[in-house]
Amino acid sequence: MQTFLNLLEVEPIRLLISFGAVLFLVLNLAAVLTMAERKVSGYIHLRYGPNRVGPRGLLQPAADVFKLFSKENVSPGRSDLWVFLGAPIAMFIPAALVWVVVPFAPDAVVADLNVAILFFVAITSIGALGVVMAGYGSRSAFSLLGALRGAAQMISYEVPLILSLLGVVMLTGSLSLVDVVQAQGDTIWTWYFLPQLPMFITFYIAGLAEVKRVPFDLPEGESEIVGGFMVEYSGMTWALIQAAEFASMAVISAVTVTLFVGGWQPPLPFLDLGPFNWVWFGIKTALIMFTFQWIRWSVPRLRMDQLMDLGWKVLVPVTLIWLFVTAGAMLVF
Amino acid sequence: MLGEERRAEHEGALTEPPSSRLVSPDIRDEFGLETIDMSMGPQHPAMHGLLRLILALDGETVVRCDPVMGYLHRCHEKIAENRMYPAVIPLTDRLDYFANMHNEHGYCLAVEDLLDVEIPPRAEYIRVLMCELMRLASHIPSIGFLMLELGAFTPILYAFRERERIQSIFEAVTGARMMFHYIRIGGVKADLPPDIPQKIWEYIESLEAHFQRDFVDLIQGNEIFISRTRNVGKMTQEQAVEMGVTGPALRCTGVDFDIRLDYPYSIYPELQFEVVTDTAGDVEASYRVRIAECLQSISLIKQCLEKMPEGEVMGDTGRRIRPDEGEGFGRVESPRGEYAVHVVSDGSDTPYRVHYRDPSFCNMQLLQEIVPGHYLPDIMPIMGLVDPVSGGWDK
Numbered sequence: 001m002q003t004f005l006n007l008l009e010v011e012p013i014r015l016l017i018s019f020g021a022v023l024f025l026v027l028n029l030a031a032v033l034t035m036a037e038r039k040v041s042g043y044i045h046l047r048y049g050p051n052r053v054g055p056r057g058l059l060q061p062a063a064d065v066f067k068l069f070s071k072e073n074v075s076p077g078r079s080d081l082w083v084f085l086g087a088p089i090a091m092f093i094p095a096a097l098v099w100v101v102v103p104f105a106p107d108a109v110v111a112d113l114n115v116a117i118l119f120f121v122a123i124t125s126i127g128a129l130g131v132v133m134a135g136y137g138s139r140s141a142f143s144l145l146g147a148l149r150g151a152a153q154m155i156s157y158e159v160p161l162i163l164s165l166l167g168v169v170m171l172t173g174s175l176s177l178v179d180v181v182q183a184q185g186d187t188i189w190t191w192y193f194l195p196q197l198p199m200f201i202t203f204y205i206a207g208l209a210e211v212k213r214v215p216f217d218l219p220e221g222e223s224e225i226v227g228g229f230m231v232e233y234s235g236m237t238w239a240l241i242q243a244a245e246f247a248s249m250a251v252i253s254a255v256t257v258t259l260f261v262g263g264w265q266p267p268l269p270f271l272d273l274g275p276f277n278w279v280w281f282g283i284k285t286a287l288i289m290f291t292f293q294w295i296r297w298s299v300p301r302l303r304m305d306q307l308m309d310l311g312w313k314v315l316v317p318v319t320l321i322w323l324f325v326t327a328g329a330m331l332v333f
Numbered sequence: 334m335l336g337e338e339r340r341a342e343h344e345g346a347l348t349e350p351p352s353s354r355l356v357s358p359d360i361r362d363e364f365g366l367e368t369i370d371m372s373m374g375p376q377h378p379a380m381h382g383l384l385r386l387i388l389a390l391d392g393e394t395v396v397r398c399d400p401v402m403g404y405l406h407r408c409h410e411k412i413a414e415n416r417m418y419p420a421v422i423p424l425t426d427r428l429d430y431f432a433n434m435h436n437e438h439g440y441c442l443a444v445e446d447l448l449d450v451e452i453p454p455r456a457e458y459i460r461v462l463m464c465e466l467m468r469l470a471s472h473i474p475s476i477g478f479l480m481l482e483l484g485a486f487t488p489i490l491y492a493f494r495e496r497e498r499i500q501s502i503f504e505a506v507t508g509a510r511m512m513f514h515y516i517r518i519g520g521v522k523a524d525l526p527p528d529i530p531q532k533i534w535e536y537i538e539s540l541e542a543h544f545q546r547d548f549v550d551l552i553q554g555n556e557i558f559i560s561r562t563r564n565v566g567k568m569t570q571e572q573a574v575e576m577g578v579t580g581p582a583l584r585c586t587g588v589d590f591d592i593r594l595d596y597p598y599s600i601y602p603e604l605q606f607e608v609v610t611d612t613a614g615d616v617e618a619s620y621r622v623r624i625a626e627c628l629q630s631i632s633l634i635k636q637c638l639e640k641m642p643e644g645e646v647m648g649d650t651g652r653r654i655r656p657d658e659g660e661g662f663g664r665v666e667s668p669r670g671e672y673a674v675h676v677v678s679d680g681s682d683t684p685y686r687v688h689y690r691d692p693s694f695c696n697m698q699l700l701q702e703i704v705p706g707h708y709l710p711d712i713m714p715i716m717g718l719v720d721p722v723s724g725g726w727d728k
Contacts, residue, residue, distance in 0.1 A: 045490040141371040145393070145709070214484060215557055223379035223482045224710045300557045301484025303710050304393055 018110045022099045029250050030243040031061035033289065037246075040293040071235035076139055079232065084137030088233070088240035091130030094123045095247040102254045103178045105264045105278040116177040117169060120255055121162055124210060127248060128154040131219060131229050134241070138232040146228020149304055150212065150219030156308060157209040157216075160315035164203040167196045167319075167326045168259050177255075181263030188267040193260040195329075198322045200260045202315050207252040209311070211245065214296045218304055253288035257281060261288075355396060355706050368396050373712070375404045379482055381716050382723020386700070390709060398704035398712070400697055405727040413687040418444055418654040419518055421687065425674075426512040429693060429725035431474070434460075434467035435667035437516040440687075442598060442663025443674040444518045447656035453645040456520035457600045462637040463506070463515065464665070465630045466533070469540075470499040471668035472581075472623045472630070476548055479620060479717030483561050491547045498536055505529055518654055520647035530638050537634055544631075549624060562616040566715040568703050569614065576698045580670025581622045582719055586614035592666035604636050619718045655682045669693055669720055693725030 035050070035058070042049025050057035075084055101116035103109040113119055128151050135147020169175060171192060172183045184191045193200040209216035219228045230241050257263060264281040266272050273279055302310070356366060374385040383404035389397040409428060413421045425436040438460055445452065477492030500510045506529055507515040507522065515522050552558055570586045583590055591608040593601045609625035611618035658680045664673035670692030679685040696719045704712055 041486070045487055046494065047490065141369055141390075144369075145390075149393075217484070218710075221484070221710065223484055223713050226378060297487050299485060299555065300480060300561060301710075302557055303561060303708060305708065306560055 015110065019100060022110055023096055026096050026099055026247045026250070027243065030246040031065060033246040033250065034064065034242065035061045036289070037293055037296075040290065041297045044294075044297045065239065068235055068239040073235040073237055076232050079139045080137045082137075083133050084232075085237065087130050087134035087137055087229075088237045088244065089130075090133055091127055091244040092240050092247070094126040094130075095244045095251060098123050098248075098251045098255070101177055102251065102258060103181055103263060104281055105275070106178075106182075108278060109178060112176060112178050115175045117165055117175045117180075117259075120177075121158075121165070124161075124248070124251075125154070125158050127210075127244075130244070134229040134233070138229070140232055142225045142227070142231050143229050145225050146219045146221065146231070149221070150229055152304070153209060153212070153216065153218060153307060156311045157206045157315075160202050160311060160319050161206040161210060163316065163319035163323065164199040164206060165259065166323055167199045168192050170323075170326055170330060171195070177258050177263075181258055181265060184262045184265055186262075186265045186269050186272060188262070191260065191262040191265070196260060196322070196326070198318050200256075202319050203256060203260065206311075206315060207256060208292065208295070209307070211249045211252050211292075213249065213292055215299045215302050216307060217301060218307060221301065223301075249292055250285070250289060253285045253292065254281075256288050257284040355394065356391060366391070375401075379713055381478070381721050383727070384721070384723060386712065388709070388712075393708045393710075395704055395707055395709060395712065398700055400700050402694075402697070402726050405723045407728065409728045410687055410689065413684060415683060417682050418656075418684060421684065422517065423512065423514045425689075426514060427724060428689060428728060429667060429669065429672070429691060429722045430511060431471040431722050432467055432667040432669065432672070432725075433511060433513055434463045434516065435665050435672055436689075437513065438464055438599075439663045439665045439667070439672045439674045439689075440676075441516050441518050442665065443661040443676045444654070444656070444663075445661070446663055447659055447661035447676060447678050448518070448650065448654065450519045450648045450650050452520055452648045454600070454642050455524075455644045456646045456648070458637050458641045459521050459525060459646060460516055461599055461601065461604070462533070462634060462641075463503075463513075463521075465633045465637070466499050466502065468630045468668045469627055469634075470496045470503075472627050473548065475668070475717070475720045476552070476620060476623055478720070479562075479616070479714060480552060480558075482713035482717050483558065485558075488548070488552060491551075495540060498540075502529065502533055502536065505532070517647070519650040520645070524646045530641070533634065534638055537631055541631055544627065548627075552620075553624075559617065561710075562620065562714055563613075565616045565707065565711050566703055566718045567613070567615045568699065572702060573614070573699075576702060577695045578670070578699060579695065580666075580668070580692050581619050581626065582696050582699065583670065584609060585611045585618035585622045585718070587612045592664055592671050596664060598663075598665065603640070604633055606633050616714045616718045619720075653682055655680070664690075667692055669722065669725065670696060689728060691725040691728065693721035693723075694728075697721055697726055 038060070039049040050060040053059040053063045075081060098120055100110040101113055101119050103112070131150035131154065132147045135143045135150070168180060172180045174180065174183075212219050220230065221228055225231070230238060233241055261284050264277040266277065266280050360366070368389040368391050371388045371390055372385060373388055374380040375383040380386075385401040385404065387399045387401060388395055407427070409424050413424055416424070422437050422440060425440045426433045428436045473495045474489070474492045477489035480488035503513060504510050506525055507513040568586060570588055573583050573586045574588065579590065587610050589608040589610045592598070593606075594608055606629050609622050609629060611622050656678045659678055661676040661678070662673065664671055666672075671690065672692055673690040675686075675688040675690070676684050677686040699719050700715065704715055707715065
């Protein structure tokens with residue numbers, strides 16, 4: 001035990017072990033989230049959701065994973081096989097990699113980069129590559145349309161996403177996520193979502209679009225293009241795409257919490273749990289993810305032109321104006 | 334209201350007809366622009382039944398849309414020629430499987446037209462009661478389908494909850510949940526069970542109590558719903574009339590054509606109701622028309638229950654139904670429009686020819702006309718406006 005703890009002091013080994021732990025967490029999170037999604041949708045739909053496998057259906061994700069592992073991996077006859085098979089991996093790796101910079105608790109972060117926000121922005125935009133690869137490799141009109149939509153959507157929503165981060169960066173004066181959390185303090189009214197409310201809302205909406213959730217799930221659009229870029233996938237490749245989607249949804253929630261809702265900080269000073277402050281991080285992230293799912297089952301889907309309108313004509317101006325407001329306020333006070 | 338300004342701006346952008354988005358053929362040839370051909374259906378998860386649309390796409394804009402039918406063709410008209418008159422009724426159940434009662438009613442009206450049989454008033458009331466319940470069981474899910482096609486999954490489950498309850502009533506009355514075989518030539522199969530009028534009344538009261546909440550408040554004011562449906566699938570009165578469109582799809586353009594009033598049948602002249610119309614002629618208007626028609630149906634059901642007379646439920650048609658040589662015609666207002674049956678008799682106990690005019694089939698012509706120029710995701714709400722049922726268009 002002691003030798004293991006000593007090993008954790010050695011830098012590359014600590015990085016590898018902690019990244020392994022985070023990867024394990026992400027994969028399990030994706031499985032738990034599929035379960036949560038189905039339960040939440042069930043209760044919104046006035047039905048039970050999965051309740052057969054294990055106590056209250058809790059083992060359903062395990063059964064799902066077992067089924068997906070045992071399925072044959074079918075690829076379309078004239079598909080571009082390497083691109084087709086590479087796409088799920090190209091989607092999953094960025095989604096898992098962003099977790100490296102997310103601080104779970106004061107010292108619990110895989111790598112406290114001093115450019116963590118830049119890292120987050122750079123890595124999430126790689127996700128669009130996987131979507132395009134999937135659409136191109138499948139050789140299907142539905143997939144191609146989905147991929148084109150996905151690329152257009154993810155690239156244009158990257159802009160308000162980045163702009164809405166800048167307010168926080170200006171207030172903190174640092175690109176490190178640990179600094180951002182520490183600067184927010186341990187009371188609910190000093191967290192950035194209050195002074196940066198328009199930015200918080202913009203980040204939330206752009207984040208929804210970035211992870212392709214309803215009302216921005218046009219790349220999937222199951223009622224018009226059936227499943228978009230993932231229509232030809234089955235078995236484990238499909239499971240990997242799903243895992244990537246849920247992992248990126250979780251990471252967007254986690255980053256939202258880190259940037260605007262105080263990360264691991266307790267809402268009031270006397271609620272400080274000391275070494276267990278990661279519980280606060282978990283609760284906040286789960287709440288944000290719940291709102292994602294709540295929206296998912298409550299509203300219809302936008303159309304491509306309306307989506308672009310919203311991004312460029314509403315979100316970008318809002319963030320630019322609030323950037324000026326923030327800068328002015330910082331000059332005055 | 335939040336977004337009111339943006340909506341006005343959006344409407345301004347859409348006042349030009351969607352066909353203005355199409356690139357003219359000359360420019361297409363000059364620059365060598367190509368379109369993607371896409372086959373949508375017949376195995377498409379959101380398509381209404383087994384319909385195939387052959388689309389030509391210019392990016393997201395639909396340039397051409399050709400519906401292909403026939404994937405559910407079961408030769409019902411031909412089979413009917415070899416069956417005795419009463420034995421055709423179960424076949425009509427299988428036409429438009431969201432309006433079974435109307436199918437049976439239309440066929441029975443046509444044969445009764447040949448026979449000159451007197452139908453007892455109680456049977457007429459039961460028929461109308463069942464048909465209006467059926468209209469509710471069809472309109473409410475079609476609102477749910479529209480929302481499903483827009484990407485909202487929840488309303489369909491609320492809608493099917495209502496349909497399940499109505500089907501339970503049907504099960505108690507007829508013994509079947511979908512293929513009823515209940516309306517017979519000369520009347521109905523059996524009287525209502527004694528406790529059923531009370532149960533229908535209770536159900537209708539409870540539906541009235543939460544109809545506004547579940548199907549209007551949740552949907553009508555939603556910004557995304559409005560932006561996806563307003564000015565989508567817009568057609569003029571002339572277009573709709575020329576293409577022979579009937580039902581809510583016609584009434585949402587402002588034409589107050591309703592078989593129940595214009596060509597009255599059964600006891601409809603004795604009941605109080607009005608034809609609901611809207612002027613917009615787009616998907617949102619068709620949604621509003623369906624909602625208002627549901628309320629009309631609720632009132633009709635109540636009137637039927639209040640006025641229902643006592644007495645027999647089956648007229649005297651003789652042991653074998655063998656009409657004289659001639660032609661019979663019956664038309665009813667099904668949830669999708671005018672459903673008409675033409676029966677030709679050669680004096681034997683099987684019909685010489687049966688023809689069904691099904692609204693799903695006739696309304697389908699709309700697609701070719703109004704879809705080009707819309708974006709690909711708009712096809713689905715337009716299908717919700719037309720609301721065809723594959724059993725209906727394929728027969």
